[in-house]
Amino acid sequence: MTKPSSTIRCYQKFAFAVTGLIHAVKTQNSFWVHLPVALAAMGIGYWLELEPWRWVSIVVAIAMVLSSELLNTAIEEMVRVVHPSHDVQIGRALDAAAAAVLVAAIAAAVIGVIAIGPPLWDTVFDLATSSDQ
Ligand SMILES: Nc1ncnc2c1ncn2[C@@H]1O[C@H](COP(=O)(O)OP(=O)(O)OP(=O)(O)O)[C@@H](O)[C@H]1O
Secondary structure (H helix, E strand, O other): OOOOHHHHHHHHHHHHHHHHHHHHHHHOOOHHHHHHHHHHHHHHHHHHOOOHHHHHHHHHHHHHHHHHHHHHHHHHHHHHHHOOOOOHHHHHHHHHHHHHHHHHHHHHHHHHHHHHHHHHHHHHHHHHHHHHO
8 A cells, every 4th residue: 555645755854854964964063062962961961860841941952053053054055056156245144154053052051051050060069968978
């Protein structure tokens, strides 16, 4: 039995998106910073057994950074084909796309400190005081 075409289209869209993600991770050095930081934040969150709202904050922050990096990658790739020669306005567009990643990364860092900071401090403090006794 053949699958309904809408299901196939849905599957294909998912495959295209995964291909885009893999390509971006392979070609953009920034992901080699974003991904370990994201994994570290989730690992610490798991270790601290964070409350759901803290997890939501962390997941939203990670998604925000990765999505902006993916859009920045898409714009860079497009520029290389559509306008490979140097152009002041193209440069401004690329700078604005890079700035979007910077804004997302700064916001994610602030979210990380607010969401992970207090429970991490409490746990480290507990460990330090229990080892003193
Ligand atoms: N065609 C262009 N015209 C004008 N300025 C450009 C052009 N291409 C790149 N630039 C300038 O160079 C900067 C870096 O662009 P590029 O696309 O190389 O980003 P990158 O993040 O360094 O690339 P990658 O992520 O592939 O290492 C841009 O922000 C822009 O200021």
